[in-house]
Amino acid sequence: MKRPRFIILAEAAFGIEASKTAAVLIRYAPQRVTAVIDSSRAGQTAQQVLGFGGDIPVVASLEEGLSPGSVGTPVRAGAGAPSEPGVLSELRPDALLIGMAPQGGRLDEDWRPAIEAAIDAGLDVWSGLHAFLCDDPDLAERARGREVLLHDLRKPPAGLPVATGRVLGTDAYRLLTVGSDCNVGKMTAAMEIQRGLSKRGVSAAFAATGQTGILLAESGIAVDAVVSDFVAGAAELLTLEAADQADVVVVEGQGSLLHPGYSGVTLGLLHGSMPQGMVLCAMPSRSSIYSGRYDWVTIPPLDEIVRRYEEAATWANPPFRSRVLGVCLATYDLSEAEARHHVEHTRELTGLPTTDPIRFGVEKIVDAVIETSGR
Numbered sequence: 347m348k349r350p351r352f353i354i355l356a357e358a359a360f361g362i363e364a365s366k367t368a369a370v371l372i373r374y375a376p377q378r379v380t381a382v383i384d385s386s387r388a389g390q391t392a393q394q395v396l397g398f399g400g401d402i403p404v405v406a407s408l409e410e411g412l413s414p415g416s417v418g419t420p421v422r423a424g425a426g427a428p429s430e431p432g433v434l435s436e437l438r439p440d441a442l443l444i445g446m447a448p449q450g451g452r453l454d455e456d457w458r459p460a461i462e463a464a465i466d467a468g469l470d471v472w473s474g475l476h477a478f479l480c481d482d483p484d485l486a487e488r489a490r491g492r493e494v495l496l497h498d499l500r501k502p503p504a505g506l507p508v509a510t511g512r513v514l515g516t517d518a519y520r521l522l523t524v525g526s527d528c529n530v531g532k533m534t535a536a537m538e539i540q541r542g543l544s545k546r547g548v549s550a551a552f553a554a555t556g557q558t559g560i561l562l563a564e565s566g567i568a569v570d571a572v573v574s575d576f577v578a579g580a581a582e583l584l585t586l587e588a589a590d591q592a593d594v595v596v597v598e599g600q601g602s603l604l605h606p607g608y609s610g611v612t613l614g615l616l617h618g619s620m621p622q623g624m625v626l627c628a629m630p631s632r633s634s635i636y637s638g639r640y641d642w643v644t645i646p647p648l649d650e651i652v653r654r655y656e657e658a659a660t661w662a663n664p665p666f667r668s669r670v671l672g673v674c675l676a677t678y679d680l681s682e683a684e685a686r687h688h689v690e691h692t693r694e695l696t697g698l699p700t701t702d703p704i705r706f707g708v709e710k711i712v713d714a715v716i717e718t719s720g721r
Contacts, residue, residue, distance in 0.1 A: 348440075360404060412438070444475060453475055474560075674702070
């Protein structure tokens with residue numbers, strides 16, 4: 347199947363946090379993005395907005411993004427993108443991607459005109475929302491009439507099992523990224539660690555558990571859309587499938603044990619994948635749980651969070667021992683000097699190898715995984 351080229355809808359939200367799906371796709375696959383729609387930033391480039399992404403243009407509307415001459419300037423990966431530099435985008439997109447990640451995953455009615463216009467223009471539509479486009483009667487009928495496809499990345503497969511601890515019988519080493527909060531770089535850390543292991547000659551697989559990871563990996567299950575009884579089972583299934591292909595399975599984490607809204611999915615992942623190792627992800631500039639709704643929840647020191655995750659990993663299997671092997675910090679909102687200070691402080695506090703995966707690489711984390719796993 348040909349990989350689609352996307353024009354991304356990120357109206358009034360283009361940025362690292364508010365349009366996480368857009369930002370991650372641009373970081374890892376900029377050659378698949380022709381333009382970003384955000385009228386509040388029209389005329390800028392992805393590089394100017396995100397700090398990476400090169401010359402991918404930001405346009406005011408879908409019509410502008412599809413008009414001859416507005417898109418089609420050679421787009422390069424740009425600074426900070428791990429993708430192969432110098433890869434050029436094509437002139438016209440094949441699909442519209444909803445690049446925003448609103449809390450609750452609802453379809454904003456203000457986005458509907460752009461989605462309808464994309465369908466009318468013959469573009470498939472990809473979405474990571476909890477509100478499935480395929481279940482929207484008007485959009486589904488419109489798509490059928492134009493013979494285009496609606497892809498709901500978060501829609502889980504049928505027949506998911508209840509977890510039974512089968513992962514304990516695998517030979518593959520299991521590593522899970524966990525977080526102090528939501529939106530602290532768990533997917534990025536997992537992808538960077540998997541790539542780092544592969545570069546060192548270790549057979550490593552990335553198990554995608556969220557919509558953006560699935561978009562990049564082209565496989566996976568969005569566990570936050572799974573009925574709660576089957577979250578651990580979905581994590582177990584993904585881990586087993588990846589373990590058949592690799593010696594190390596890097597499972598993408600979701601949510602946080604500390605988060606009042608999303609701790610359930612975190613625990614399901616932890617007990618479904620039963621990792622031997624974990625990597626804690628955090629954002630040092632954050633003192634309370636993300637978004638104003640949860641600012642009453644203070645984030646404790648990272649050494650305390652390490653202890654909580656290691657303890658929680660044993661709840662489903664008391665003899666089982668899981669260790670946090672390192673810490674990945676998201677420091678994109680800090681200066682390099684501030685970032686280095688937090689990396690060093692965290693290393694001293696936790697006694698663990700610490701890095702920002704994008705700024706400073708994951709070599710020390712990879713060393714710890716190789717040493718602990720014996721791979």
